[in-house]
Amino acid sequence: AQSVAQPEDQVKVAEGNPLTVKCTYSVSGNPYLFWYVQYPNRGLQFLLKYITGDNLVKGSYGFEAEFNKSQTSFHLKKPSALVSDSALYFCAVRYYNFNKFYFGSGTKLNVKP
Amino acid sequence: NAGVTQTPKFQVLKTGQSMTLQCAQDMNHEYMSWYRQDPGMGLRLIHYSVGAGITDQGEVPNGYNVSRSTTEDFPLRLLSAAPSQTSVYFCASSFARAAYNEQFFGPGTRLTVL
Numbered sequence: 001a002q003s004v005a006q007p008e009d010q011v012k013v014a015e016g017n018p019l020t021v022k023c024t025y026s027v028s029g030n031p032y033l034f035w036y037v038q039y040p041n042r043g044l045q046f047l048l049k050y051i052t053g054d055n056l057v058k059g060s061y062g063f064e065a066e067f068n069k070s071q072t073s074f075h076l077k078k079p080s081a082l083v084s085d086s087a088l089y090f091c092a093v094r095y096y097n098f099n100k101f102y103f104g105s106g107t108k109l110n111v112k113p
Numbered sequence: 114n115a116g117v118t119q120t121p122k123f124q125v126l127k128t129g130q131s132m133t134l135q136c137a138q139d140m141n142h143e144y145m146s147w148y149r150q151d152p153g154m155g156l157r158l159i160h161y162s163v164g165a166g167i168t169d170q171g172e173v174p175n176g177y178n179v180s181r182s183t184t185e186d187f188p189l190r191l192l193s194a195a196p197s198q199t200s201v202y203f204c205a206s207s208f209a210r211a212a213y214n215e216q217f218f219g220p221g222t223r224l225t226v227l
Contacts, residue, residue, distance in 0.1 A: 009153070032212055032213040
């Protein structure tokens with residue numbers, strides 16, 4: 001079955017430190033992978049996506065993500081975290097021949113000053 | 114462009130009442146979908162549509178109906194509200210021509226069923 005997992009409910013980092021939010025997906029065909037961010041009482045905002053090609057994808061607000069096919073992972077990263085990055089982050093997967101998006105359970109990022 | 118709009122923002126219902134959550138988009142997107150967000154469970158797909166006149170069920174369709182008479186609108190109907198339907202509901206849309214198109218989300222409707 002198609003699915004995506006975010007193994008950490010919460011990630012805490014200090015401002016200025018690098019951050020990683022983890023995402024893995026189940027294997028079934030060629031996936032398109034997405035990251036979204038949700039600020040309190042707001043809808044989800046698109047950050048970046050992997051389609052094909054270069055395994056390192058760059059997105060909004062200085063975020064990037066690395067696609068690793070052998071480990072079926074798509075971890076979100078940022079070299080230097082900001083307090084304003086504190087939010088809920090969702091990974092999502094969709095397959096080229098399938099109409100549904102599958103979302104992970106979300107990871108709460110807490111960046112401390 | 115207004116993007117994806119949802120009304121109402123908040124709603125309180127009594128068990129057994131019915132209501133319709135409205136969703137509209139002005140981006141000419143073919144694909145529209147409804148999700149519910151519950152703590153620790155991420156977003157779960159309720160129903161989706163790939164174009165006017167075409168709808169299909171997602172992961173958790175029971176208790177909800179949808180229709181798509183126009184490209185712009187995709188209302189979600191709760192037939193007989195239950196406390197288990199207390200949740201935050203999000204509508205989203207995207208172009209359907211390629212599966213790698215990202216979705217755009219509305220601001221959400223917070224529903225409480227007493």
